[in-house]
Amino acid sequence: MSYHVKAITREEHLAFVTARPSVSHMQVPSWGDVKPDWRAESLGWFDGGGGLVGVGLVLLRPLPKLKRYLAYLPEGPVIDWAAADLERWLEPMLAYLKRRGAFSVKMGPPVVTRRWSAEAVKAAIADPQAGRLRDVAATAHEPQALDIADRLRRLGWQQTEPGGEDGFAAGQPRYVFQVSFAGRTLEEIQRDFNQQWRRNIKKAEKAGVTVVQGGYEDLPVFYDLYAETAERDRFIPRPLAYFQRMWTVLRAEDENRMRLYLAQHEGGILAAATMLTVGEHVWYSYGASTSRKREVQPNNAIQWRMMCDAHELGAGVYDFRGITDTLDEGNHLLGLLRFKAGTGGQAVEYLGEWDYPLNKVLHKALDVYMSRR
Template sequence: MNCHLKAISREEHAAFVAARPSVSHMQVPAWGDVKSDWRAQSLGWFDEGDRLVGAGLVLLRPLPRLKRYLAYLPEGPVIDWTAPDLEQWLAPMLAYLKKQGAFSVKMGPPVVARRWSAEAVKAAIAAPQAGRLREVAATAHEPGASDVADRLRRMGWQQTEPGAEDGFAAGQPRYVFQVPMAGRSLEEVYRGLNQQWRRNIKKAEKAGVKVVQGDYEDLPAFHEIYVETAERDRFLPRPLSYFQRMWTALRAEHPDRMRLYLARHEGEVLAAATMLTVGEHVWYSYGASTGRRREVQPNNAIQWRMMSDAHERGAGVYDFRGITDTLEEDNHLLGLLRFKVGSGGEAVEYLGEWDFPLSKVLHKAFDLYMSRR
């Protein structure tokens, strides 16, 4: 198929997303408003009959002192990745972005490569003959993923190599943890939780932990314990204004695009989390918890409430987002991986992010600049 590409309106883009069962929350028009330090454009692919058949949100970041841009399509674009003529989809995108002044294009194909069951991940952690998840035999290989990767390489795309903290480094996570919900009752999802999760959920209920939905006014309470979490888990926290902007932008696009949950005990917020929804895909986006009164298990309580609400809304998958690829006991992120594995879902590897240098000199200079920041 011969595709042609042009800029489309937010309304066209939003309608295209709404007609699909699952699109990344980073490929909706409002995500461009969230990333206010980038310039956003909505792109549309059209077939010979001038029908919109693909869309992508591209974020443009300028090089310092130059009118040249890094073009970034996080977890996108939304095109037919199974198409035998993949080049016909991507070549027009590269040509268009080059005219826009892009010196390099980065994208994250929403293509799953491999899956590991919770049991396989648990066994790998318990007896780590392999130091990384990528070295563990997968439970399932997705057909066609390796073919997509091979074709991208032949076109000149370069795969970004996963780092030591893959899933939590720059860019979007290559490894995530998901709980499949399609075709399962909530009771079946609950039975899939491990014994510790079920015990902790009951313990929280018995202790009187109440999980409620919050509003814009509750974001400062979330942010206070989020900053505490960042210090404890050694990551750089985002400012409160980021979450306020996210709330305003995403909910303006769809009133249920973003939710905030708070776990309270005796009037104190002990845990909080944000949840994002696009179609049948629900993400646990940001989480926070205080070190106080951890024995009442607010984290399990808040996750189970979010999973239950996601199921009620018809979610096909509940996505815990990034996990570390490292299985070594001394890795400070291993505890978070263990927590997510307890949900009974599966570890999922995507094809990762890919770069196409339109100017090799500027692409290399930008990599050097980013590495020194």
């Protein structure tokens, strides 16, 4: 017998998420408010006794001139992915979304497939024969993930292939970098940093770099650095209003959901970053810095302060978010991978995003449209 899926209140959704140690920040009710171009809805999975056993934040994007929607559950839903009868969870979700007018469903199972230690990542970067991290032998495998992927395919789900010259897939990153905090002191965490990281933290302290928490009024300062970073690193920046909305709606749900950090030196702001928290999972979300005074190492200083605060909040993992899996020396994102690997954490591959075409014609039309953007 399948579970029953229906809309639930934000309060029910938040209570379920709060009772769990780790849920993606994209699966909390307030994340829907960050995305005004989508219609957000909280879904609940109920067992035969009427108990709430799973939740999901679904974002519905309408097709122009049609009352049909792309349904997207970023890094979700929050269900028992290890269940042998996965169809009991997914089929009622598809049926519900089809009734809501969805022509296609996209989701990102929060399931880890492989891990690479920092040493393995560094060795791969140094190996001229290694083209992509995905082709390098992993330090650890999660065999259950392969079984989940096979079951999804049998159920008719289609895996979105990681694409793009930088190794990032459309949607959410498949490859991230994480540092485990569980059961470790700050001294033990820093002991795993490479020599360059530890030296840079001390250099920033000696130079007089101070890191403080900012407020809503500091978001324009963050944004100026972010726009400079976007131009330097060749990506399209989000507007300031996006970050202002993020701050307002996420902190209305939980004052620790989003924080802003600023690295100061001699009266100027050299770097800024946002941090997101859900339960025991903390994410470095957006970072920004100027090209000036890089020698005082503000980026290492700001990350270390954020990691210290995350540890104080009881974090089990500090998540640096997306990394490129491209190991080409000519790729401008490789430096960011080196920077994150210097913390001694591990590169993590997730199962990626999966599509289910409820209407194959409209789904194909969307694929063609997206490929031409």
